[in-house]
Amino acid sequence: MAPRPAGDLVVRARNVRRAFGPTTVLDGVDLDVAPGEVVALLGGSGSGKSTLLRILAGLDPAASGDFTVPSRNAVVFQEHRLLPWKRVLDNVGLGVSDRSRCTDALAEVGLADRARAWPIELSGGQAQRVAFARALARQPSVLLLDEPFGALDALTRLRMQELFGRLRARHGFAALLVTHDVDEALLLADRALVLDRGVIAADLPVELAHPRAPDAPGFGNLRRRLLELLGVPVP
Amino acid sequence: MTIVAAPDTSVASRATPPPAKRRLRWQRALSPVLILVVWEVASRAGLIAEDKLPAPSTVLRTGWRLARDGTLGDHLLDSLTRAAIGLLIGGVLALVLGSVAGLLRAGDDAIDPPVQMARMLPHLALVPLLIIWVGIGESMKITLVALGVFFPLYFNTYAGIRDIDERLVEAARTCGLGTWQRIRHVILPGALPSLFLGLRLAIGAAWLSLVVGEQTNTQNGIGFLMMEAREFSQTDVVVLGLFVYAGLGLLSDLLLRILERRALAWRRGLQAT
Ligand SMILES: Nc1ncnc2c1ncn2[C@@H]1O[C@H](COP(=O)(O)OP(=O)(O)O)[C@@H](O)[C@H]1O
Ligand SMILES: [Mg+2]
Numbered sequence: 001m002a003p004r005p006a007g008d009l010v011v012r013a014r015n016v017r018r019a020f021g022p023t024t025v026l027d028g029v030d031l032d033v034a035p036g037e038v039v040a041l042l043g044g045s046g047s048g049k050s051t052l053l054r055i056l057a058g059l060d061p062a063a064s065g066d067f068t069v070p071s072r073n074a075v076v077f078q079e080h081r082l083l084p085w086k087r088v089l090d091n092v093g094l095g096v097s098d099r100s101r102c103t104d105a106l107a108e109v110g111l112a113d114r115a116r117a118w119p120i121e122l123s124g125g126q127a128q129r130v131a132f133a134r135a136l137a138r139q140p141s142v143l144l145l146d147e148p149f150g151a152l153d154a155l156t157r158l159r160m161q162e163l164f165g166r167l168r169a170r171h172g173f174a175a176l177l178v179t180h181d182v183d184e185a186l187l188l189a190d191r192a193l194v195l196d197r198g199v200i201a202a203d204l205p206v207e208l209a210h211p212r213a214p215d216a217p218g219f220g221n222l223r224r225r226l227l228e229l230l231g232v233p234v235p
Numbered sequence: 236m237t238i239v240a241a242p243d244t245s246v247a248s249r250a251t252p253p254p255a256k257r258r259l260r261w262q263r264a265l266s267p268v269l270i271l272v273v274w275e276v277a278s279r280a281g282l283i284a285e286d287k288l289p290a291p292s293t294v295l296r297t298g299w300r301l302a303r304d305g306t307l308g309d310h311l312l313d314s315l316t317r318a319a320i321g322l323l324i325g326g327v328l329a330l331v332l333g334s335v336a337g338l339l340r341a342g343d344d345a346i347d348p349p350v351q352m353a354r355m356l357p358h359l360a361l362v363p364l365l366i367i368w369v370g371i372g373e374s375m376k377i378t379l380v381a382l383g384v385f386f387p388l389y390f391n392t393y394a395g396i397r398d399i400d401e402r403l404v405e406a407a408r409t410c411g412l413g414t415w416q417r418i419r420h421v422i423l424p425g426a427l428p429s430l431f432l433g434l435r436l437a438i439g440a441a442w443l444s445l446v447v448g449e450q451t452n453t454q455n456g457i458g459f460l461m462m463e464a465r466e467f468s469q470t471d472v473v474v475l476g477l478f479v480y481a482g483l484g485l486l487s488d489l490l491l492r493i494l495e496r497r498a499l500a501w502r503r504g505l506q507a508t
Contacts (some may be wrong), residue, residue, distance in 0.1 A: 057409055058408075058409075059405055059408065059409070073409075074409065074410075075406070075409040077402070077406065079402065081402055081403055081405075081406035083403060083406075083407070083420065083421060083424070083425075084501055084502070085424040085425070085427070085499075085501045086420070086424075086501075087501075094407065094410040094412065094420065095407075095410035095411040095412050095416070096410075118500075118501045119501075120501065120502070120503075134410065138410070138411075
């Protein structure tokens with residue numbers, strides 16, 4: 001990737017390091033996200049994807065390195081992390097003063113009629129959609145997503161991926177999408193990064209036309225390359 | 236006493252879910268009513284000596300008489316005042332110290348070890364020492380109630396804060412909530428179920444402390460009423476005192492349950508609204 005001026009980026013991280021005791025998990029990560037760009041972050045289990053995302057979200061004071069993330073960011077985790085004692089709309093409105101923005105966000109994920117429900121009354125997919133609404137209501141310039149569809153069943157996951165594509169087209173936010181699912185990365189991202197041994201080991205542009213589908217031309221090739229980079233060679 | 240001496244089990248019991256479907260109320264009222272009827276009949280038939288255990292109807296008649304001449308109301312008010320002041324002092328102390336120990340590492344280090352040590356002392360056994368310290372007057376009774384209230388409420392405040400899912404606090408942080416907002420929106424409501432449990436145990440301990448405290452050198456209160464009646468062998472008044480204590484416990488528990496149902500509606504979801 002050609003170097004860009006820093007002002008052109010929403011997320012810019014240089015030489016990010018993090019060790020837990022004797023084990024170094026991140027060993028000098030460089031990472032850029034341009035405005036409106038969706039970057040997938042892949043890597044084996046335990047490669048440090050979540051660690052990196054938490055650092056960028058400002059949740060890990062023990063990390064070192066230079067990174068800038070806009071204050072208007074929002075995080076969606078693998079679990080919905082809704083507060084069980086707040087109704088759906090109040091969860092979306094956490095830290096947001098403008099109520100109409102929350103109602104709009106809830107309508108956008110298709111849950112306007114569940115505004116008064118308690119989180120305990122939602123299905124897994126609905127709860128995750130509320131978590132997305134909570135992120136949207138903050139009108140983020142970048143979304144930080146840690147395997148946001150990882151805990152959902154296959155069908156719900158497909159629907160959520162479709163929803164993500166729609167929201168992104170409408171709002172034009174940038175996103176860093178941590179995933180272990182190669183297909184998901186290729187469906188949603190403009191660029192795929194592979195985290196390996198503490199550094200970004202590969203940076204692969206995903207130049208496929210939208211809307212994308214796993215049987216579109218070019219998809220299979222990219223899929224093969226990414227899997228090889230992840231150490232899962234396909235015959 | 237077991238209430239106070241076993242805070243760990245009481246904390247754990249919070250995890251057990253409420254019974255899925257409660258049985259009809261009248262079914263549960265059946266056996267107590269039956270026992271009262273048997274007692275009444277046995278008394279009237281002369282099977283139970285009137286001077287050992289008067290019939291329920293006698294106790295009720297005595298209650299009515301004492302209520303009409305104002306005696307019962309006055310003594311009840313004195314007892315309630317003691318319980319309320321003790322509850323307030325012990326409760327505020329427990330909430331403040333429990334919160335500081337639960338929220339701050341330094342507070343935990345400073346406060347929790349001595350409280351853990353002190354909880355091994357059965358607080359009712361402190362009566363002789365309390366008499367030496369604060370005399371046998373009103374302050375001894377209030378101190379005893381406050382001590383009884385403090386421990387269960389402290390432990391459940393502490394545990395309630397400590398048991399909050401760290402991931403929820405983190406999510407609130409990513410939503411831009413500062414420390415005080417996180418306490419208000421995440422920690423306080425998250426600790427509330429535990430606080431309610433603590434309060435219920437604390438009120439139970441308050442009544443127990445009151446019973447013991449009011450039996451030494453008192454000039455008023457339900458306990459005094461009972462001790463005085465014993466001197467004159469008025470068994471009906473003694474049993475009436477027991478009824479009043481039981482009624483107080485029942486009533487306070489009921490009030491707390493209603494409060495809890497409202498405040499913790501989110502735990503039951505659809506059934507609640
Ligand atoms: N709080 C922690 N304490 C100790 N080790 C941790 C902690 N968080 C993560 N790790 C370790 O860091 C490595 C990377 O974890 P993580 O970022 O969660 O991986 P990924 O999300 O890529 O699966 C793992 O080996 C994990 O054991
Ligand atoms: Mg992870």
